[in-house]
Amino acid sequence: MSIAIEKFINGVFTVDCREGMKNMPENSVDSIITDPPYGLEFMGRDWDRGVPGVGFWVEALRVSKPGAILLAFGGTRTYHRLVCAIEDAGWEIRDCMMWLYGTGFPKSHDISKAIDKELGVARTQVRHEAKVIRNPKSILSGHGVDGGDRPWMREAKEKGFYEKDGNVPATDQSERNSNLPEELKNDHPTVKPLMLMEYLCTLTRTPTGGIVLDPFCGSGSTLVAAQNTGRSFVGFDLAPEYVKISKGRLGQLKEVA
């Protein structure tokens, strides 16, 4: 038997979302905006073992109101599995959007580095190479081309989406830790920028006051964005430490203590 949706509104719950969603009534959320596991075992994290399958997205469809929009992040190497599972669950695929960013580290294996290691001549200095990959402007300048002056980069700069230095993280420390007490640090490895998440909350046309569900909320970026844009939210995460960080960022920490 399901629990009334009011019990979930503006709550963050430490639970496997497959269990959490089972308790939710059908047709209850206006949108789902989520950043699920990509199945890459990112940084050795256990929670990133697999992409959510058809059964999960069937349940997501059940709890969504008719016409609700689902936005799910996917990784470049596994997004195809994600999209097929979502479609096989009964959702209609409308589009594929890209969020391009110049930070993070390359997720593919560097074969030349692996060969060197195998031969016992592992390199200690690969930093320069990585920096060049991250910062397209530095590759292009000095070769008669200044990538920073391309029209699309100019537009990105004007809108505040351009990072001058590829080493600047997508979410800075003050943003990821805002509202958190001194002793609590947001160390989630895949925090999403609030500006991006706020944009997505409005893009889905989730009505003001409507409910955004993030079943894999991590450190709560979707939930904070929903709150900042006047929406309600429901968040689930397996890890109590991430739920605590989410609650802190949402200004709900007193409820945890």
Ligand SMILES: C[S@@+](CC[C@H](N)C(=O)[O-])C[C@H]1O[C@@H](n2cnc3c(N)ncnc32)[C@H](O)[C@@H]1O
């Ligand atoms: C990619 S991270 C989300 C990060 C988030 N977007 C942020 O900005 O912090 C995915 C999260 O899903 C959680 N997770 C993985 N499997 C889960 C499950 N079955 N139920 C609930 N949470 C799960 C992990 O603990 C992890 O925090």
